[in-house]
Amino acid sequence: MSQAPIIARLTTRDADFDSRLEALLAWEGVSDHEVASRVAEIIGAIRERGDAAVIEYTNRFDRLEASTMSELTIGPDRLAQAFAGLPAAQRDALEHAAARIRAYHEHQKPSSWQYEEPDGTVLGQKVTAIDRVGVYVPGGKAAYPSSVLMNALPAHVAGVREIVMVVPTPDGVVNELVLGAAHLAGVERVFTIGGAQAVAALAYGTESVPRVDKIVGPGNIYVATAKRAVFGQVGIDMIAGPSEILVVSDGGTDPDWLAMDLFSQAEHDEDAQAILVTWDAAHLEAVQASIERLLPTMEREAIIRESLARRGALILCDDREQAVALVDRVAPEHLELSVESPQAMAETIRHAGAIFMGRYTAEVLGDYCAGPNHVLPTSGTARFSSPLGVYDFQKRSSLIQCSPEGADTLGRTASVLARGESLTAHARSAENRLKTDD
Structure with missing residues (x-):
């Protein structure tokens, strides 16, 4: 009996192409009624009992035995100590990434402006930073110092007065790289709490956790559901879905490179999405062969295999123009244009979170150190939203005189x-x- 293919094959000329593509793209990560009910219960408890409820939920979900919030609080001295204690190679990598991220976001800073009409009336716009921001950093399965830099540095560049970070520490395991990144990014206080209880604490404030004006950063379904629930009381960046990559290749890129590019997103989790589009049938076969040969060598093989089987696809289209139309239909979080003249192709793209142009521009460089933000719209929301940036930490006031x-x-x-x-x-x-x- 033949084995099921690792990844689906689609052709735009197939009669069922549209329905199969729609099924692959379908995603709604915060619609579960049971999850929403549990999140509402947690939010209500935090609002009613403050620190006591935060400690109770943190002990339960993260298997801790804290009795006071001071045990769940990390101050600036400890953050500085974490950074100083990192191996030199990690410190250098963090500093290099941080410098590039900061430099890129400095270019985003908008200015206040005004003009005077002939009769003396003055109109304009005043740009001011948000006062206090909460940054949620995932913990548990993996540590994400890159998320610390990508969320906190734009806030710092924007002029936010206070950046508060929350990060869960299951079983009391604290990641020094995450704390070192927080120090480098200008974070002043860290609370080792997570989940819906952390979002609620940031949104409404407790005796120890200050109420913030906006919450940014990715998390699991409970975090996403809680962010949606508190929106309006505070601002949020977005409701983030699973990671996505769409690669457009004209056949001129090494198939092994492209297979690994697909793996790089599929290894995030089983719901991640990796899609390749090409109009070169032989190249599609070569990429599939690379996937089958390289997959057994991957440390996270099981996750990648499940992700590719559930939501991955190799798509054969008719030509370059049809590939562009597919990109805009998918509106991917990450788009690799592994083609000749990628800038010309990028000009024709309307919907994508981040566009990586050329054969040498691997998406993973954007995850860590290229400079542009890696917090990007997912699940088709690139049709109407943008990467996280300085503008997300500022607001505009109209001026009329x-x-x-x-x-x-x-x-x-x-x-x-x-x-x-x-x-x-x-x-x-x-x-x-x-x-x-x-």
Whole structure:
């Protein structure tokens, strides 16, 4: 009996192509009613009992025995100690990545502006940073110092006054690399808590955890559901789904390279998605052969195999133009354009979180140290949202100052429109400032 293929093969000319693609792309990570109910219960307990509930849930879920919040708090001295104690190679790598991430995000800083109209009326926009931000960093299965840098550094560049970090430490295991990254990124306080209880504590505040204005950072389904639940009380960055990569190849890139690029996202977890699109049938066969040969050599083979089987695909399309149309339909988190003239192709792409151009630009460089943010829209949300950046940690205020002449001109227009809406107080407020004939 033949074995099931490691990864699905699709052809755009197949009659069932659309339905198969839609099934692969379908994802809703925070719709589980049971999870939503448990999250609501946790949020309610944190709001009602504060620190006591945070300690209770943290002990239960992370298998700890804390009795006070001080045992779950890490201050700046301990963060600095963690950084100083790292091996030199790790310190150097963190510093190199941090410098590049900071430099890139410095270019994003918007400026306040204003202009004056001929009658003396002044209009403009004032940009100010959010006061306090909470950064959620996953813990447990893996440590993510890169997530610390990508979430905290743009906030620091934006001018956020205080950055508070939460990171779960199951069984009390603290990752020194994560703490060292927090020190380097300007984090001032870390609470070793996670899950929905950490999100609730940041959103509403407790006796020990300060209430923040915005929560950023990825997490599991409980974290994502909690972020959705508290949105409105605080800002959030996005509801993040599983990691995704879509590779477009014209057949000129080493198939082994592309197989590993697909693996690099599939190894995140079983729900991650890895798709390759090409119009070269022989190249598609070669990539499939590389996948089959290289997969048994991977340390996370079981996760990659499950991910590719559930949500992966090798897609044969008709031509370059159809590949572009598929990219915009998928709106992938990560897009590799492994083609000749990648910049020209990138010009035609409308929907993608991050675009990696050329055969030598592996997506993983963006995960760690290229500079642009690795917190990206997933699950098709690149159609309407953008990578995390400095602008996510700032807000804009409109500026309006009328001269007497401007108040007269604008007031007459406002009066007519207000009376048209039957809002006479509006109209009379504007009319009070109209010029009167002497």
